Amino acid sequence: MPNYGELLLNKVVEQNDIAALKRYRVDRDHFATDAERDAYQYVLDYAAANRGQAPSYAVFVDETRIEYIPSVSDSYEWLTQRLKEHAAKRMWAESGAELERVFNEGSADEIETWFADKVTEIKRKVNTQTEPGVSVKKSGEGYLAELKSRREGKSFKVWRSSFPTINDEIGGYLSGNMYTWYGRSGRGKSVFTLVEALEAAMQGARVLIWSLEMSRFEVLSRLVSMLSARYGAKHKRIDGVDYETGFENKALLMGGVDDEILDEIEQFWARIDELVPGEINIRAVDDEDFYQRGVKQLEADILALQADVVVVDPFYYLDYERNTSKTAGGDAAATSKKIRHIAGYTKAVIHVITQADEVKDAENEDGDRELRPAKRAEIKKTKTVLEDAVNTFGIDSVDGLAAIELGKGRNGGEGTLVDVIYLPNYGVVKEAQIDASQFDF
Incomplete structure (x- = not known):
């Protein structure tokens, strides 16, 4: 199975596009391994100290434990969507002990509330929306359809x-x-x-x-x-x-x-x-x-x-x-x-x-x-x-x-x-x- 975290970080470094991590709301919790999380943090720290620039490939490979994968052609949208889908599954799997406790100790209403809150929490964490709201300039067709x-x-x-x-x-x-x-x-x-x-x-x-x-x-x-x-x-x-x-x-x-x-x-x-x-x-x-x-x-x-x-x-x-x-x-x-x-x-x-x-x-x-x-x-x-x-x-x-x-x-x-x-x-x-x-x- 492709490692979407490594693919994404390689693409960001190769294209010198640190802003992509913000545009697609990627954070530490979305990465599956400590190596990926450390590399993510390294890239952000480097950019903060170097006017928003990404490290060179040579520096990136030397300073992190990430595999070198050049010329990643997959889109940011596709990579971040897959990254967050796997993150959501991992979050549910990691909730097992908490679910067991609520199931054993809580009432039916408390179990229902726990599930509802957990769904809301995970959805918020893995939201794939790239920018808030909808552009007014791009709304004309939808607005006219709704008006009619x-x-x-x-x-x-x-x-x-x-x-x-x-x-x-x-x-x-x-x-x-x-x-x-x-x-x-x-x-x-x-x-x-x-x-x-x-x-x-x-x-x-x-x-x-x-x-x-x-x-x-x-x-x-x-x-x-x-x-x-x-x-x-x-x-x-x-x-x-x-x-x-x-x-x-x-x-x-x-x-x-x-x-x-x-x-x-x-x-x-x-x-x-x-x-x-x-x-x-x-x-x-x-x-x-x-x-x-x-x-x-x-x-x-x-x-x-x-x-x-x-x-x-x-x-x-x-x-x-x-x-x-x-x-x-x-x-x-x-x-x-x-x-x-x-x-x-x-x-x-x-x-x-x-x-x-x-x-x-x-x-x-x-x-x-x-x-x-x-x-x-x-x-x-x-x-x-x-x-x-x-x-x-x-x-x-x-x-x-x-x-x-x-x-x-x-x-x-x-x-x-x-x-x-x-x-x-x-x-x-x-x-x-x-x-x-x-x-x-």
Whole structure:
């Protein structure tokens, strides 16, 4: 078998091209023998003392234990690729004792984590990329192909929000991005993201909901209420306004439905394929098989479903990644970055929910609580999910009204406020469009 380390070093010396070792990211660990490693270091030291020049062949052979191989015609790309392939195999072989220890002493999760970390470590060490990124000057053909593909809706998709103002401000939810929703406890974070999940399914999306707080029945009841409201299953007058509503969520949760309502709901379920063009899959906190709740399982579920839109409710109930940075909040930061990466390469839209710190409520002159969407500064423990998101949405709700404030807008919209009619018990959560004719005067 050819000795790729010796071939490479001979070519570098013959062509006086020390820079090739940097261009192709070759280091000591890639060489198989001590003789090669010493020769590699000698060449670098010589160049450092001689204005970047390589030693002559005579000096190189005399000062090292490397065989003289003149006129190496193989390319640097080919030689370094083979060198690093063998280095990777050697690194795996040298991991045997460590693997045995982890296998004997660790749990299944620890073994899985060890393998994942080892794969990442070895890939990083034997990366064959010659230069970071892609040259702009060489990107024209690929860019035009992607532009045409996006124009035809093939490689890129926008899922419209249920709230028109969000569409106007940010253009909807762009595939491959993460969006973060935040608010204080009990203000409607789950409701808003379920509204958006249902809206995407109505556009034909494959939707995955990771419900880490609500049971499957709770999620289904909310979706049934919202979907039936879309089709005007019921009508109700609330505070002087007539609404097309859905089945009452609280009655569904408590089982408080009479025979007539039960029959209507059965008919509703019989038409579900007709009513919802897309697909919604739920992983809920009470599912017996839902015990792996980390990003690896989330990634596997997205790939298995080929999900277009994903809801993680809430982020802080995930099994966090290991805090390898040893910094405060490093586990949450690592988890957020993994989710952002997953969104990018799966081309999914991922909605992530986190919680804002409790603050003193604002009140009007009559002592009634006023709407006050949460601010980015009120997120402390999981702040990184705001930084990694392309857009963030602070929410609040009170007395049949709600508000969404765009707290961050990479593509615009920051500071925009969306007024919302908020009647989730009746499945009605929609942007407010005031029509004076609806009111009694």
